[in-house]
Amino acid sequence: MSLMQRLEMRQGQALVMTPQLLQAIKLLQLSHLDLAAYVDAELERNPLLERVESEGDVERTPGETPSESSVDRQGDEGGDFEGSDFDGGDEPWIATTLTASGADMESALDTRLDNVFSDENPSHAREAASGDMLSLTPAPYGNTGGSFDGDAPDFEATLTAETSLREHLAAQLDLATRDPVDRLIGGFLIDAVDDAGYLRESIEAVAERLGTSLDTVARVLKLVQGFEPAGIAARDLAECLALQLRDRDRFDPAMQALVSRLDLVAKRDFPALRRLCGVDDEDLVEMLSELRRLDPKPGRAFGARAVEVLIPDVFVRAAPDGSWLVELNAESLPRVLVNQSYYTRVVRGAVAEGDKAFLSECLQTANWLTRSLEQRARTILKVASEIVRQQDGFFLHGVAHLRPLNLKTVAEAIGMHESTVSRVTSNKSIGTSRGTLEMKYFFTAAIPGAAGTASHSSEAVRHRIKQLVDGETAKDVLSDDALVQKLKDEGVDIARRTVAKYRESLRIPSSIERRRAHLTSAR
Template sequence: MSLLQRLEMRQGQALVMTPQLLQAIKLLQLSQLDLAAYVDAELERNPLLERAEPESEAERSGTEEPSEGGEGDFNGGETEPWLASELGASQAQIETDLDTRLDNVFEAEAAIPTQEAASGDMLSLTPAPYGNTGGSFEGDAPDFEATLTHEISLREHLGAQLDLATRDPGDRLIAGFLIDAVDDAGYLRESIDELAERLGTSLDSVSRVLMLVQSFDPPGIAARDLAECLAIQLRERDRFDPAMQALVSRLDLVAKRDFAALRRLCGVDDEDLVDMLAEIRRLDPKPGRAFGSRAVEVLIPDVFVRAAPDGSWLVELNAEALPRVLVNQSYYARVSRGAKAEGDKAFLSECLQTANWLTRSLEQRARTILKVASEIVRQQDGFFMHGVAHLRPLNLKTVAEAIGMHESTVSRVTSNKSIGTSRGTLEMKYFFTAAIPGALGTAAHSSEAVRHRIKQLVDGEAPSDVLSDDALVQRLRDEGVDIARRTVAKYRESLRIPSSIERRREHFAYAGR
């Protein structure tokens, strides 16, 4: 057997994850804030990109004149004839090739076997069944940011009190460190031993200054745990007697609602225990939350849903949340005519291609969000009409098959996106719930709807007829929901509803028995 060296030519097909394809996939799953930051970075890097100006009256009336830039947000991506003649046939060919490559890339993405990919139908321009491209609700959308005011921070509030509390430089230094160590809830999470070691001072000095800071407003500030926080507030109210001190020392029994053990521990009767627990409930377990500590973030919907006059639902993109960028083709034509070096020409060509790709990717991202949101609204029509009790079981596969997209595309679209409804602004992921089988062959139920029903049953129970988990199971089965006891217990705990034993104890305590 002889070994020979030879050259062979083979023809094959393979999909390459180009930087442009990776960019398109990345844009699809970005939130509004991340997308805005990404576009801002591209505007700084690419001289051919510019931010679109707000629409003029002529544009809103549909009579806008051709703009300098040939690319807009939703202008169809067509190159104007006058611009094509200015750039020449070669540049027009670049535009056509770019559109073709974008189509081919998205169509081939779903065939990638080794990683999640967006669907090839991402570029479909067919309007969604409930789709209605638009900006927002009729009329001017309220400027939520304009209504926000600066809130004084907790550290500013404590610092102002420190200026009046002491003039001793050493105490002020220690107090400043303590105030900086207080978290947003108002607790001192760092050990005073560590603080004393860092400051190079005695533990007694830090403890003394800590007592000074704990006397500041709001009461309970700079406490090291919940018990100390409540104790400070009770001392402020002159209610920290021995019985209350015993109660605060065993908050674990309060959480368990073990009222019999608490009565024995505090040496009080049922009526006094009820009053003491009511006093505890009036205290603030997080005294620092009343102060602004960071910028307020308003959740802005990506899509709006509103009722149409004919009883259907209108799904509209929120234009205020969409980045509007233009490709300055005139600037490119002017600069390219003066470019002589090959490197300069290559740089301009790359910038133009990148800018065109970004504007098209943004447009397809918006259309895909609209298409997926429209299908979610169609699938969850009962929720928008009647509320959470009418949520239906829904998964990514169902939506993907209905609109002819890849499941991974739907997953990316629904990540970090929200829908503005008459029932509030909800994340898109909220509408995807697991299915609970129906009893006796009835239709399946949404897990979120079942969880909501459990809360309704518990809220409506009588003190003399507290529903156990087994009783909840039976009630749900009578209503056509085939559910296991452990599932009911899991849903009840997720809603932070105590067990039937704890609820019964609480009812008895309030009844004064």
């Protein structure tokens, strides 16, 4: 057998994960906050990208044609949509609207750049606009955003930061002791206190790490636990409550016994608590009321994080003809355009090959970013529209009519891959008349129906369990077996362990604990 070399040509297809494709996939799964941070970073890096805050910010200079606009949209032509209406197949009941990345970008072709010098001196703006100098002229030296006629400084410069829990405790430690060893140990203990106010490191580990005795660390810990707020630096909930009761001079033997058995308090085992504390019903009720007035997380009053409001990516509202309007939230979509004329003017003056290569790379990156943002908006709208179509009963009647739904069903309906739908629905939410809900909320497991009936959504079954428990009376407390039977009577074939799991996920106590609670409230 002879060996020989020969040259052959073969034709085939293969998917190449280019950097641009990876970028589009990455943008697809980002939340609107992460997307805004990513776009801000690109705006800082790429001089050809410009942010459009409102429709009036982008205009064409007099005498320019749309093709010569100084802000050119490099968008994706065609795509999965025709114009701005979603192709819903044979069911024309749903209408969709593409905003910001679609319609607003289309309108940008017929507008002009009005004023890119809003933060600068008007005279400098006119000089830059009339001459051949670059349009991105920096502000005059010493101008920090205001004018030279005595405007007030930036309001943010006058704000002060909130005092953190560590700073609050450290200030008290400085006043409590002058011993440098105690200050060192106290500072280490304060650093080990979490945001809720609990000490998350054992005193044995602290003593070993600092090379000191256990008694010394315990003594300093007792000093720190005397700081405000009461209950700080506790090692567990019982110690936290005990510290607050001592501060109020209410830690008597009966209360001490009550705090030592918080498990019985959680189970509402009042007969056992009465025997343990040696009190009657009236005293026990008073002790439990005082226990509820204590703060189980004393550190949350300091340096608390601001509450983040869930901003919907898509809005769903009823149309006058009975259909549903699905539209993107323009406030959550960054409006980024490519300054084509700026690139043309700068590349003419570039002499070095490195400068031209840099500008070409910036232009390519900017074009891909705008295309990726527009395609991301189209894909989100397409997936959200299919979710609304599948869950029409939820939007009309509520949670009880939520249907079982998975990613594969949506992917097959809109002709996309299942992984793409998974990325789209991650970190996204839909604003409805029933509140703002994550897209993942609408994907629920199927519970088979009894006697061959249609399957039910697990979320709808969970909601029904809560309704049945809320309708209980002291004489008719439903056990898990009773809940199973009632659900089977309604056509839901469900196991007892599944009911118990759903009940626990809803933080509903067992039937014994609920019966005790009803008896206590009746007294």
